[in-house]
Amino acid sequence: DQQVKQNSPSLSVQEGRISILNCDYTNSMFDYFLWYKKYPAEGPTFLISISSIKDKNEDGRFTVFLNKSAKHLSLHIVPSQPGDSAVYFCAARTMEYGNKLVFGAGTILRVKS
Amino acid sequence: DAGVTQSPTHLIKTRGQHVTLRCSPISGHKSVSWYQQVLGQGPQFIFQYYEKEERGRGNFPDRFSARQFPNYSSELNVNALLLGDSALYLCASSPPGVYTQYFGPGTRLTVL
Numbered sequence: 001d002q003q004v005k006q007n008s009p010s011l012s013v014q015e016g017r018i019s020i021l022n023c024d025y026t027n028s029m030f031d032y033f034l035w036y037k038k039y040p041a042e043g044p045t046f047l048i049s050i051s052s053i054k055d056k057n058e059d060g061r062f063t064v065f066l067n068k069s070a071k072h073l074s075l076h077i078v079p080s081q082p083g084d085s086a087v088y089f090c091a092a093r094t095m096e097y098g099n100k101l102v103f104g105a106g107t108i109l110r111v112k113s
Numbered sequence: 114d115a116g117v118t119q120s121p122t123h124l125i126k127t128r129g130q131h132v133t134l135r136c137s138p139i140s141g142h143k144s145v146s147w148y149q150q151v152l153g154q155g156p157q158f159i160f161q162y163y164e165k166e167e168r169g170r171g172n173f174p175d176r177f178s179a180r181q182f183p184n185y186s187s188e189l190n191v192n193a194l195l196l197g198d199s200a201l202y203l204c205a206s207s208p209p210g211v212y213t214q215y216f217g218p219g220t221r222l223t224v225l
Contacts, residue, residue, distance in 0.1 A: 032212045034212075041218075042218055044216045045216070046214075046215060093212050099144065099163075099168065099169065099212065099214075100146070101148075103148075103157070105153065105155050
């Protein structure tokens with residue numbers, strides 16, 4: 001039961017351009033959404049989050065947009081840098097079964113210089 | 114400040130054996146969660162502990178158990194290991210009242 005889906009396994013972007021990573025969810029009980037970045041042999045690193053009562057949150061080069069009616073969120077990275085190359089996971093929080101995060105399968109981002 | 118630490122980094126076991134993984138949360142964080150990540154998938158929730166009490170359990174068999182100690186560190190135990198238990202086991206901590214979870218580097222478990 002994939003409640004959080006990242007339908008693009010990979011994305012390739014030129015340095016300096018915008019990277020847009022997408023995520024869809026099905027559970028209307030999700031109330032908080034997060035993006036994590038993961039390098040090989042490391043744990044996920046928290047990037048940015050958004051509450052379900054907002055539609056946008058910005059932190060430097062990273063902006064997350066939430067469209068509740070479409071059950072869709074996206075992460076925009078502007079401008080993209082080669083160091084952004086990593087696996088990006090979308091996660092959603094629910095109080096069902098405790099303070100649990102439900103993750104998507106991830107999107108591999110490659111930023112070409 | 115030190116982040117979440119996990120030990121050991123890597124572990125190789127054979128089928129049927131038992132394993133204990135350890136996690137120390139960020140100072141001041143009272144909640145610890147465990148996740149399993151297999152190749153090509155996102156992390157899957159196993160357990161959450163807060164103030165030494167289990168607050169959540171994912172869809173994992175009873176072979177998986179955990180506990181949290183008075184200093185908020187935690188152990189994940191897996192009995193009767195199967196080949197399918199081979200994965201990266203991640204520990205995450207969060208401070209009181211905050212939804213964001215901060216992850217450690219993980220323990221890579223290989224079951225032969």
